[in-house]
Amino acid sequence: MGLSNWLCVLMVTGIVGASKSCFPGCRCDVESYGLFDSFSLTKVDCSNVGAHVVPVSIPLDTSYLDLSSNKLEVVNESVLSGPGYTTLVNLNLSYNQIVRISATAFSKLRYLESLDLSHNHLEVLPPQSFFYSRLADLDLSDNHLVEVHMGAFTSKSQGKALEVDLSNNRLVSVLRGSDVPPPNIWSLMLSGNELKSVPDLQGIPLRYLNLDSNPISNIQEDNFSGLKGLIHLSLSDMQHLQEIAPRSFEDLPFLQILDLSNNYNLKSLSAEVFYGLNSLQELNLLHSGVASLPKDTLHNLPSMKIVTWGQNIHCLKTIKESQFHLKNGHVRKEVLLCHNKTGAVSAQDVL
Ligand SMILES: *[C@@H]1O[C@H](CO)[C@@H](O)[C@H](O)[C@H]1NC(C)=O
Ligand SMILES: *[C@@H]1O[C@H](CO)[C@@H](O)[C@H](O)[C@H]1NC(C)=O
Numbered sequence: 001m002g003l004s005n006w007l008c009v010l011m012v013t014g015i016v017g018a019s020k021s022c023f024p025g026c027r028c029d030v031e032s033y034g035l036f037d038s039f040s041l042t043k044v045d046c047s048n049v050g051a052h053v054v055p056v057s058i059p060l061d062t063s064y065l066d067l068s069s070n071k072l073e074v075v076n077e078s079v080l081s082g083p084g085y086t087t088l089v090n091l092n093l094s095y096n097q098i099v100r101i102s103a104t105a106f107s108k109l110r111y112l113e114s115l116d117l118s119h120n121h122l123e124v125l126p127p128q129s130f131f132y133s134r135l136a137d138l139d140l141s142d143n144h145l146v147e148v149h150m151g152a153f154t155s156k157s158q159g160k161a162l163e164v165d166l167s168n169n170r171l172v173s174v175l176r177g178s179d180v181p182p183p184n185i186w187s188l189m190l191s192g193n194e195l196k197s198v199p200d201l202q203g204i205p206l207r208y209l210n211l212d213s214n215p216i217s218n219i220q221e222d223n224f225s226g227l228k229g230l231i232h233l234s235l236s237d238m239q240h241l242q243e244i245a246p247r248s249f250e251d252l253p254f255l256q257i258l259d260l261s262n263n264y265n266l267k268s269l270s271a272e273v274f275y276g277l278n279s280l281q282e283l284n285l286l287h288s289g290v291a292s293l294p295k296d297t298l299h300n301l302p303s304m305k306i307v308t309w310g311q312n313i314h315c316l317k318t319i320k321e322s323q324f325h326l327k328n329g330h331v332r333k334e335v336l337l338c339h340n341k342t343g344a345v346s347a348q349d350v351l
């Protein structure tokens with residue numbers, strides 16, 4: 001093993017050191033990294049201590065603070081203040097009873113990358129709550145949010161692409177807000193909410209969007225316009241979904257994965273629904289009400305590789321060469337080979 005490999009091993013395998021003196025009720029673990037343990041990071045676990053734990057003083061080199069399961073109700077600046085907070089990278093506030101966060105609660109946490117606020121009772125998000133952090137990962141799932149302005153996620157630097165989880169709230173509206181620049185979100189989870197139509201997310205550089213389990217009954221032509229960078233779109237488990245209008249996905253030239261599974265009330269799709277999906281590789285129609293697709297559907301889908309269908313029918317695009325004696329020799333033909341658990345199924349039955 002070369003020297004550089006050894007350096008790599010030393011860098012990635014942190015050595016868990018002894019616990020050091022710590023705030024009462026909490027546990028501090030020091031991990032040393034680098035050659036000759038040249039730097040160390042402290043993980044402070046103050047979970048299950050109780051609401052009296054805050055404000056907790058933490059060692060200066062704390063990178064991860066776990067404040068989960070403490071029955072906290074309010075998070076403001078004074079709860080998260082003191083030496084050590086300025087350089088905090090991960091903060092876990094999940095499983096509390098937080099109803100409110102103040103707009104400035106996280107403003108001193110300039111290096112915060114990951115914030116877990118899931119499983120709380122949050123009803124509103126103040127505007128620009130996360131403006132001064134460089135968050136990459138924000139979990140707001142399982143709260144009581146009814147309305148969200150996407151501007152709440154805009155940051156000052158807009159440096160890091162952000163992953164936001166808003167699943168399992170009570171969202172009836174998601175507003176784009178045009179007063180601030182669109183947030184730099186690449187992955188947005190909106191599953192398990194009360195959205196009745198596709199929200200307007202124009203200008204947000206999304207690559208992944210999940211709208212599963214929302215009471216959306218139809219998808220309209222311009223519903224995904226302005227989301228050109230989208231690669232993976234999930235529209236699954238929608239009991240109410242009955243219609244997808246032709247050209248609904250026209251503005252998604254880079255979409256690779258489209259999940260329409262478990263949509264029992266979606267009974268048919270016209271060939272034009274798939275218009276413009278030049279990069280689509282995977283289409284999931286497992287357990288949907290769609291029994292067949294029009295014959296020329298595949299013509300609109302030049303990159304298609306896998307279609308999953310009906311009751312566990314999987315189709316793979318395969319190139320078949322037949323040796324007709326044409327001047328040019330072989331004839332290459334793309335066909336869809338489908339099979340279920342018991343064996344081959346004719347593609348003609350599904351297309
Ligand atoms: C922060 O919240 C605590 C607990 O509700 C409260 O006692 C304190 O006054 C608040 N501080 C500020 C600056 O609002
Ligand atoms: C936060 O703590 C909860 C409860 O211990 C845990 O399930 C969750 O994975 C933690 N979140 C992160 C981002 O580490």
Ligand SMILES: *[C@@H]1O[C@H](CO)[C@@H](O)[C@H](O)[C@H]1NC(C)=O
Pocket residue numbers: 197198199200201218219220222223224
């Ligand atoms: C999507 O279509 C619905 C009509 O079903 C409309 O109310 C909604 O505003 C549209 N959303 C976007 C983002 O265009």
Ligand SMILES: *[C@@H]1O[C@H](CO)[C@@H](O)[C@H](O)[C@H]1NC(C)=O
Pocket residue numbers: 311340341342343344345346
């Ligand atoms: C698989 O497909 C064949 C032919 O279409 C059909 O007879 C059989 O019942 C299917 N098996 C299952 C498990 O769905």
